[in-house]
Amino acid sequence: MSKPSLPQGTRDFSVAVVRKRNHIFNTIRSVFELYGFQPLETPAMENLDTLMGKYGEEGDKLIFKILNNGLDNSAKHEQARADFEKVLDGKNTKGITERALRYDLTIPFARYVAMNYGQLTLPFKRYQVQPVWRADRPQKGRYREFYQCDADVVGSNSLLNEVELSNIYATVFEKLGVRVEIRINSRKILAALAELCGGSDKMVDITIAIDKIDKIGLEKVKEELLQRGLLAEQVTRIEQYLSISGSNEEKLQQLRQLIGNNATGLAGIAEIEFVLGYTGQQHNLVADLTLARGLNYYTGIIFEVKALDVQMGSIGGGGRYDDLTGLFGVPNVPGVGISFGVDRIYDVMEELNLFPEAVQTGSKVLFFNLGDAESKKAFELMQQLRGSGIACELYHENSKFDKQFKYAEKKQIPFVVIIGSTELAENTCVIKNLKEGKQETVAQASLYEKVSI
């Protein structure tokens, strides 16, 4: 057997990392619950039909497909060969693969809503925290298995949902201690800009180009717009748009002048003002007119979250869509959702040293093992502590003191309790506080009181 290894782009999460990640997950989940969102879980596998064609041509190629079992059944070999030719031809065929790993949490959620539409209480507010899989080329910060943390509200057009979602962002990052800027824009404003630049058919070109401004800068965006067939005067207009700056109020004021009385644009401005009007100032909400978001399906407010103290891509994003479930036969279900980028949040917190020490708390007490009778007493006391909710361990064998101490140190167990023959006879125990280096002999009956501080 060769040395074992992991598939490219996947990771083991060791104890310390799981605890840190759980700190992030638990914080996000508790805030979702605080805001009335409820948990949903869908299977890792979906029918290939459910996923294909939903993520664009590039996305389709990144879906992990599951090979059908039983292909070695010789009665079916001819058919299997014919089916495999289709795979070589870039087509999917149920003969070879009919299931795939989920690529995101949105399409499975849409599939769930479509299948259960009559039973759901609307608006339906669900959150979902599960891994997804993509056959992307692995690189720093990009994995083939990673968690998504999504919250969506479906069945409501109310902008109060956008207010709530921006507050969820603010609350989560405040609890995690990460200083952020929550950027919002409205797709309606980009639509208005497209109308002002020759027609709504320009919307996709404009969105795709603007979406890159953080990465490639204004000049390259202008080049790309020209390449995409926009006229020089239209590009100048977009440049005017992208150059709008100042406070939120100042930006919206300049935007109003640019947009004139374009109805779609004015509706977009009203959306942004509504959301800012609630808790915008308090929570560092920023109207960012250069924000576009890559995905095509957004139709209203869009969000993006950037960490203030670390150079890093967005650590959260989302927006409003008009029709979640139309693809699955249930039309006209509007919604709005946000997502947290847990891997990046982890990196930000690691870089800024933001994980609380308490996150790594494992066992609080190690009982030394100094023989059969001694360890039986230790076991009895340990069970009492566990009954009071204190995590503890009894060293597994009667080894040298040194070895048992080392175990406690490596596992960062703060208290060591020693019961030798003397302590056994006198109903006492020695408690050693490893951090402070102090020790004392106390009655066994007062053990809980001593270690529960």
Place this chain on the structure above:
Amino acid sequence: MSKPSLPQGTRDFSVAVVRKRNHIFNTIRSVFELYGFQPLETPAMENLDTLMGKYGEEGDKLIFKILNNGLDNSAKHEQARADFEKVLDGKNTKGITERALRYDLTIPFARYVAMNYGQLTLPFKRYQVQPVWRADRPQKGRYREFYQCDADVVGSNSLLNEVELSNIYATVFEKLGVRVEIRINSRKILAALAELCGGSDKMVDITIAIDKIDKIGLEKVKEELLQRGLLAEQVTRIEQYLSISGSNEEKLQQLRQLIGNNATGLAGIAEIEFVLGYTGQQHNLVADLTLARGLNYYTGIIFEVKALDVQMGSIGGGGRYDDLTGLFGVPNVPGVGISFGVDRIYDVMEELNLFPEAVQTGSKVLFFNLGDAESKKAFELMQQLRGSGIACELYHENSKFDKQFKYAEKKQIPFVVIIGSTELAENTCVIKNLKEGKQETVAQASLYEKVSI
């Protein structure tokens, strides 16, 4: 688009089900932590090499393999066709598939330990709660995606670990309110039985046959033993063994007579006595000599947990193994582990109605939406409650009272808070307790006090 559906053998977990399952998961996790176990997570995908050949021929067939991406690259079609012929021949080939979904948590754990052996503090006590996938034929209670909950200790031969693990079982089921019997046996006793029946080469035959006794009964087990080539007198001896009954002490007494001075058998009896001697009586531990466990790799104490009040297969099982990581190049790492069958535990608790009502707690307060100014005030009060940890919601639009009440009822939200124009003017609000059907008008400032009871 045809109606969406789920792959056979997979499930969506709706809100109420997720909450119940989390009650089970959280209980198990918290007990694992109480006993000094630490969390580990491994990826859903493993290299096919890591998994194949570890679960027997039948197991290999049930592994879900992932189709390689990029097979439509025309430069590689000839090779792909040749590789596919191997798949048709029942072989695996990296040209078509090189990754697969994990089949259990034990082999990934072994792979992890082998890869990180030098860095681990031994004994290493880890728990893991993750889904696994098997291409089994779906049927009632058997799924293609299901969670396993495992705790293992590696790097220790001490029987104290077996004591700890049986206490974990007892504590978890006590916390869940499920009355159980924890059955233990030792593979050493079965080994001794094999030696008494003509040689250790009979061990596998005897184990496999005995393992079925719960399902097929003694007579069929005897038939199977004869078919497997055991002689009539050997089968009689096994029948004597299987007929041992009485209290734990009585059983061990009869067993001693049957086994005589067979050293392996006496070692097995000593193991059972050690484990029973700690907390056996207190925790309903039963020496069950008919317990065999199907898997070949157990070498010492084996466990199985049965619910007392429901007819159901085992809801937990495990045992000691001599060599976890030998297959991955790190020999002589002994260990012992247990597993919880969450789907069955769920069914038992559902049947006995054991889920606490509090498990379903979602939002505690629904604020009615009665207009712009009113809802802005409601929003402000809501944020204060959330700041104090109370989950609440503001109805998303200014709808009729009736509709808003219905939403609260369907989501089982216990309190409704109503702020109309009068209350807005007077800084009051109406609180309605939906369960008790009572309502009262209170100052907005005392809202927290009223709903936090």
